[in-house]
Amino acid sequence: MKGVNVVVVGAGVIGFSTAVCIAEALPSCSVTLLADKFSPDTTSDGAAGILFAAKFPDVPLERQRRWFKDSFDHLLAIAQSQHSPEAGVMLSSGWQIFREAPADIRPFWSEFVIGFRLMTDRELERFPDHAFGQAFTTIKCECSSYLPWLEKRFRKAGGQVQQMKVNNLQELSNSYDIIVNCSGLGSKALVGDAQVYPVRGQVLKVEAPWLQHFIRDGDGKTYIYPGVHSVTVGGTRQEGDGRLQVDAGDTRSILERCVRLEPSLGEAKVLSEWVGLRPSRRNPRVEREAVQLRGRRVPVVHNYGHGGWGVTLAWGTALDAVGLVRQCLHEKPPQAKL
Structure with a gap:
């Protein structure tokens, strides 16, 4: 199996998680990551990056639970290690509040976060417009x-990184045996997926x-997330809106x-404003096909369309993608290039 060339397209949190998982799990593969934009210019860079999830309608719940648990366990290990400051991964406690109790008061991910419980009446007193909440x-x-x-x-795992814009999969077919597509919103053009659409998100960083x-807020539009150097406040969820300018x-x-939720923010200094387009889709696409x-015939593994849950699900879907790459390796030896 030596010398199988794998290319990963995309350098956001999905692309790099997938590339790391493949390089570490399949040392027989030579893995190259290609992208036209890298940190700090990716959509992932502006993400608040806090872990909990929404349900996707057509993905088996067991698979979604595994994606969440695998991602949470991976990041928890980093948060509790010496790598935490450099990796920017930390524990965060707080509240999700609702104007009325949601249908699912204990969501599927509640058993994987730490100390999940329903908020007390006393805790809810500070949010007079909200009648229900979860603390975790x-x-x-x-x-x-x-x-x-x-x-x-x-x-460190032997991966190679190259900056280039990939316009179509044909460009890659001569150099690589397996293509892994983590191009997010770019998949609309790259693989002709009309189901991917932008959801515009604007956030501010404040001191x-x-x-x-x-x-x-349980509606997902208003949030306050303290981080290492600043507090991220947001936001917007504007479907089909491709504007990248700050509004x-x-x-x-x-x-x-x-x-309104946190009156002390009236005194906070705004440090920066940012806009990004979440690569949304009815369900994330984590599957393989032969193109x-x-x-x-070149095997293509897709891993994109996570919407606003990219950071939350990245490691879990990356592990799934590794399984799909492994299937490609077992089914078909790469054709010799003449």
């Missing part, structure tokens, strides 16, 4: 530190070192909503 400790993973850390880990607990109206709305490229 989860993980915050700051991709502006985590991606460079993963890249280092990938290179508020006195805040220690996260607060997230002053959104900034005002974010600050007003967050100050005809220049007269040759």
Whole structure:
């Protein structure tokens, strides 16, 4: 099996997680990661990176549970190790609050986070517009530190990194035996997937070192996530909106909503504003197919379309992708290149 050339397209949290998993699990493969943008210019870099999940409609729940648990356990081990500061991975405790109790008061991921419980009436007193809440400790993973850390880990496992824009899979067919597509929103053009669409997210970083607990409104639009150097406040979920410019109206709305939940934020200094497009899809695509490229059947493993849950599910779906690459290796020896 020596000398199988694998290429991973995409340098966000999905691409680098997948590349690391393949390079470490399959030392017989020579793994190259290609992307036109790297940290700090990826969508992942602006993500708040806090771990919990929403349910995808058509993915078996058992698979979603595994994705979440594998990702959580992986990041928890980093958070509890000497790598925590460099990797930007830390424990974070706080509340998710709702105007009325959701149908699922104990979501599927509640058993994997730490100390999940329903909020007491006394805790809810500070949120008079909200009638129900969940308290738990989860993980915050700051991709502006985590991606460079993963890249280092990938290179240490023998991986190679190259900056280039991949316009179509044909460009890769002569050099690689297996293609792994982690191109996120780029999959719309790269593999013609019309099911991928942008969901615009705008966030601010503010200076508020006195805040220690996260607060997230259950509707997913308003949140306050303290991090290592600043607090991320947001946000927006604008489906089909491809604007990358900061919108002053959104900034005002974010600050007003967050100050309602946490009045002390009225005193916080805004450090930066950021916009990113979540690569959304009804369900993430984690599967393989054989594609005809220049007269040759080339196995392609897809891992994209995680929407706003990329950081949450990256390691779990990366492990699935490794399993798919392994299947490709067992089924078909690579064709000799003449």
